Amino acid sequence: MKNNFLRLILFLFTTVVFAQVNQVSVVSNSEGMKLVVNGEDFMINGMNWDYIPIGTNTVNADFWNKSDDVIKAALDTEMSLLKNMNVNVIRQYTGVPAKWIQYIYENYGIYTMLNHSFGRYGLTLDGVWTPVTKYSEARTQEFLMAEVENLVNGYKNTPGLLLYLLGNENNYGLFWAGAETEDFPDSEEEKKFIGESRGKYDV
Template sequence: MKNAFLTLVWILSIQFITAQTDRIVVDHQSDGITLKVNGSNFMINGMNWDYFPIGTNYSYSLWQQPDAIIKEALDAEMTLLKNMGVNAIRQYTGVPPKWITYIHKNYGIYTMLNHAFGRYGVSVEGKWIAHTNYSDPIVKKQLLKEVTAMVEEYKNTPGLLLFLLGNENNYGLFWEGAETENIPTDDPKSKAQARAMYQLFNNAILAMKKIDRSKPIAICNGDLQFLDIIKEECKDMDIFGTNVYRGISFGDVFEKVKRQLNKPVLFTEFGADAFHAIKMQEDQKDQAYYMIGNWKEVYENAAGLGKAENSIGGFTFQFSDGWWKSGQTVNLKIHDKTASWANGGYKSDYKKGRNNMNEEWFGVCVKGPTNSKGLYSLHPRAAYFALKEAHKLNPYEKNMTVKRIEEFFSKISLQKALEEAKN
């Protein structure tokens, strides 16, 4: 019995040590840039993930529920994510480390942990400041305190892939609220504010690396705005993360980042909504069309394939619909059909002078009603099934070429995905 007990202790110790020793690095080679996990190239097939039952908003937290409820929610959602080939999710701070480990241990899914870095305001000395001034010494001190505390809390967490700072904070320099609006343009005043912000980003990265250098650190920018300032002020970031909504193609993103930053590109948000703003009805096939086009480019620009060779993956936006996104605090039980911003890249429902992007309809899954436990079920849309096929491709596979990727994606049937969604 004693020997059996000692053997069990030894096995558990080995498992614990193994779980702790995931080595995650950004690797620059002559044929491109990759993210390596334990020595192997790792393409991030990611998903923006959260848990908000219908009728709730950002004030709700799954992590404040009993452990049995959290486990049931995670088991349902992570099963669906694993089934579609997702290997990483984007989560904001607040998730207890044990659940990051639980997700990875049971489903093989990593977490990119995101600190908003003042995007939606900051609490300073007990006072809430809605619009963050990144040049204010007190604000700077507070944000540096928050991100270093985050690293201290999560630095030895099995299942943690990397740290992400911000969420298109450059747009926050223009927008007064948290709702998505039309993408702003530069002005001289905003450039001064942006410089102060990106300087603080870099100071935060350096402070975090003093505590833990075992995890890469990315920033989350809105598209390529202020890329010239980022080049000057954010030299110590490991990964350039960006939220990009340009329609079927990312355009010049890969080449510009390669030329100006020589950093890997990680799409922290991208995708399409499932609502047709002209027909005023759900359009699952259209959503899947844009997402598949985006992922094709993500894979084509991976290292070793002869194109930009700096793509390390992305996080599709998003797993399930956010019923609270329009209005934030009102009509939380209504699936709002009001488009809040315009984007000509999504040509199928774009009409000049009208908004066509529906914030509450970006889910690749439809959210069901809340049950007595406070949980809900999800019903996959066509995009879910199309992405499931897309994520079967490994761009680092031996003898992979851009032509092979094109052939692979040409065989993904949106009609078949639509039929699967109806079943």
Template sequence: MKNICVRFVLFLFTSVALAQSTHVSILNNDKGIKLVVNGKDFMINGMNWDYFPIGTNYSYSLWQQSDAFIKEALDAEMSLLKNMGVNAIRVYSGIQPKWVQYIYENYGIYTMLNHSFGRYGVGINGDWVPVTDYSDTAAQDQLLSEVTLMAEDYKNTPGLLLYLLGNENNYGLFWAGAETEDFPDNEHEKQFVGENRGRPMYKLMNTAAVKMKSINSSVPVAICNGDVLFIDIIADECKDVDIFGVNMYRGISFGDAFQVVKDKLNKPILFTEFGADAFNTIQNKEDQQSQAYYNLGNWKEIYQNASGLGKTGNAIGGFTFQFSDGWWKFGQTKNLDIHDNHASWSNGAYQFDYKEGENNMNEEWFGICAKGPTNDKGFYESYPRAAYYALKEAHKINPFSEGITLEYIDKAFKNININKAVSKALKNKKTLQTKQSDCVKKGK
């Protein structure tokens, strides 16, 4: 009986140790830079994921619902993500550690935990300051306090992959709101803002990274920048940040981004946001084919720039933006039950619906899944678009597998049939339209 008890105690100890053994490191050698998770090469096939039922906005939090509600929502969403080969999600702080562990242990999906780091304001002495001044000592103390607490709370959480600081906070230095706007063209103005408002921010991000890694050295820290703006300042001020995370919307190709990051920073590049919307402003209708086209082009470049394949070798993966449509993104506090098709910013890199002088980027249509109506219990269903099925095929490719070459990756992506993906998705669209029609008849 004594031996049985001893074995049982050893089993429990081993199980706990294994549950807490997730170790993430960065390997930098002559072949390139890559992420290593528990001793295995790891390409991040990530997704920007959130849960906002139609009719809600940023003030809604899944994590404030009952455990039963959260579990049911996660089971539905994570099943779809696992099915398409997603191995990591980007989630903002607010998720409790137990759900990070739940997602990992039940679906094998890791979490990159994102602290906005003053992007949308900061609370100081009980007051909300909507525009963060990173040179202000009170703001600095508050932000460092928040990320310190986060690192302590999530230490040894199974499934925690990375910490991410900010969300294109360099863009937030120019405008105050969360809603995306066109960017100023004046180079002198950009550099002035970078030196006066950006440099203190990046310096503080580096201080935060040092502090967080002193608490938990097994989880790397990334920052989230808007494209490569202010990269020279980042090179000066963020030497202790592990990963250069970037939100980048350059159309079908990231261009010179891989080489610029390699030359300027010699850090791994992680695409924290990228992709395309599923609405064509010229045709004024949904365009699933072009969304899949842009996403596939982006992922092909990420894989081809992975370590060991002969190109820059510094790409460690990305998080497609985003899993389901955000019906609140345009206007943010009004028309929350309307799927708005107003484009809020302009980007000539997305040529299928670009007209000079007109906006073409539709913030409410970036989901690779369409969002179904909210039911009586507060849940919704996600309906995969063509990009979902195309990326499911893409994520079957592992650039670290033996024998993988640039030519192999190129051929594998050429073999992904977008038309077939569109055909699959159209069946989902018809089902969704039927459900929406039923809701209208019922007066919901």
């Protein structure tokens, strides 16, 4: 699993640096880590952004399937406000068409960090819904790696795409086994995974 994620990080890093119009890199030195865009240090003044009109919710808003005129009018209103606030990066979820990431960047100078849930809310594997993602399973790892690879290929060469974000507070979606819940693991592998996770996340 470790090797798979190392390959994923290298793949994403290579794609971010070389596939976009701008050069993006994370520089690590004795002073710490910093984001560098086109050779200049870059401070993110960002926020989470989504467009959900009154009377709709995140499920049925279906914003990106509206007509181009409706989307453009909404973006022009929203991005003007964000630019006035000195926002330079927004986090958007997967599903936004690449052309609108480019539109936001070229017209308002605002980059996008694209967020893939990475199994945070469950997965459908081989036609079966799995509400709690088991990251220790090879099948799950292969599925997630393939999804992210397709995502990166799909957004390749999109101006304004700054970073990818994998997951969304995934630690809140983990389920522990223990005496309190009497939800004991079924296999030695699960015990090991749960024990390592508990040690990593408990405070």
